[in-house]
Structure formats: C-alpha cells, structure tokens
Amino acid sequence: MHHHLPATRENLHGHFSRELAAVLTIDPGDIVTFQCLEGNWALEPNNGVEYQRKHMERRDGGLDSGHALTGPVFIRGAQPGRVLKIKIETLELGDWGTTFVGGWPSDWNKKLCVEEKGIFMTWTYENGIATNQFGHQVRTAPFMGVMGMPVNEPGIQSTIPPRLTGGNLDCKELVQGTTLYLPIEVEGALFSVGDGHGAQGDGEVCSTAIETPMEAVTLSFDVVDFPFRRPVAETPAGWVGMGIGATLDEAMLDAIEVMAELMNWLYGYDRLTAIGLCSVAVDFRVTQVVNEVVGVHGVLGTDSIKRI
Secondary structure, eight states: EEEOOOOOOEEEEESSSTOOOOOOOEETTTTEEEEEETTTTTTTTOSSSSOOOOOOOOOTTTSSSSOOOEEEEEEOOOOSEEEEEEEEEEEEOOEEEEEEEEOSSOOOHHHTTOOOOOEEEEEEEEETEEEEEOEEEOOOOEEEEEEEEOOOOOOOOOSSSSSEEEEEEEOTTTTTTOOOEEEEEEETTTEEEEEHHHHHOTTTTTTTOOOOOEEEEEEEEEEEOOSSOOOOEETTTEEEEEEESSSHHHHHHHHHHHHHHHHHHOOOHHHHHHHHHHHHHHHHEEEEEEEEEEEEEEEEHHHHHHHH
C-alpha cells in the first residue's frame, strides 16, 4: 500500500521520543511519500538581504526545538533487536534552499571565528544545478539529513546528534536508490524523516548544507534480521558503514569496526583480513563534524567489491 504524509502541523515534530504518538501505521512492504519542511521550519526562502522569514509555529517545551521532521510512522512487526530496512525510492526537491554561514553562537562557530558576523546563501534549482544569489553554482545531489528512530530511553531526545538508530546522520551517500538499515530499539520503530539537503560536501563544515524543503520523499519499508547494530547502507556508490563518536578518532574506529563486520558478512573474511582490506579497498570519509558527535563513514565501492 502507498501512503502519503503531508507536512501539516499534526504530522510535524522536532524531537525523537518513544512516547511520541505515531501519525501513521503501516505494514512491512508499504511505501510512504513524505512531504518535508526545510529543517529549520521555514516556509519561504530568504530574500537575499535579511535572515527574517516566515516559519511554521513551533510548540514549547523542547517538542519542536530540533529539525522539522515528518512522522513518526509505526511499522507493524518492528521489534527491538530487528532492523528497519528503508529503500529510498525517489527524492523530489522543493524550489529553494539556504546555507547559513556563521553569525550565531556555537562551539563550532567559535572555533572558526565566525560567531559575530555571518552570511547566508539562498539557492534556486534548475536542471540539476543550484545557483545562489552570488552566482555560485553546484550540482544538486539531494539526500535527507535526518532519517531515524528514537532509542529506548524516556523523555525528549534531541534531533541534532546522530545515534545508532539513525537520526541526523548527514551522510551525503544516502541518495535516491539507497537502501538504509537501522537497528530498532522501540516497538513499531517510530520512524521520522526531515532535514532535506540539495547538496552537501563531506563534513558539512559550516553547520549547514543547502537546507531545503522536500516536495516528496518516497520510502519503502521492511523489517528484517540483519547482523549490524550500527547504521549501514547499500548505495549506488557501494556499501557504506557509519561510525559515530565524540572525536574523529573514536568515529574512525567505529567505522572500521562496522566495515570489518560488513566484509565478514559479505565475504566471510576474518577480522584481520577484513581490516587489511579496509586499508587498501575502503575509503573512509568525514561525514560531519558539527552535530555534537562526529561521524566517519567507510565506502566499499562497487569496483572494490569486484576486485576483492
């Protein structure tokens, strides 16, 4: 069955929680098309001169303090210990996007010395090219920054840091055609999506990408048994394993572990062999450095799979 979730007030929230009521219940094998606001809850683009613009009204108490997410969706048969399989069928960009560069207090902006003064870039799309008001152009490569579920803990969970159950992964490899696998910790999974990006470089170093509304994010869902307890994806570029940590060293070690596990699962390699092949056949990339915890992802490319 194919369901549709528009970005209406009753379908939007800005936190994860195992107590959050689902707005849709589906069966494994179903497809859902989500409409998503820009992650910052904006209803219109910047005018190229000032920061102020119309936003969807947020609720108090931290309920909408994070990204604007559409959901959550309850998937029948999704139980803790199993894995949610999400196929990214299609991604349809909205009409505009924004990149904010400095101008607000944060630990990261302080390190970059851009707390006091900032700029923003407002983007439009045409024929796969994003153009900003300064004339800069980049190719669009849309993906969703946030796809995830709550962990099995009480209370409000911020949308900012990624977790083992997904969330704000900000991995630019998760494009159309990708299948993402996320460990389930709560009954029904309670999956939500948001934070559309028109394009992003690895790292997302100014804290934002091209932040954009998404007219249609079409995902299909299944519940499977899968041996990984970290986010893993099969993408057009190859297999991707995602590591998360307080430092890049920790995230790198986490990513190596998941890639070694992945190569054992794919090819039966023992740990030493897998780590050795990680060193010669896997590209490790900085996913993002701006979401309270940092990310590193390994990419075992399709050509690498053929070689080994």
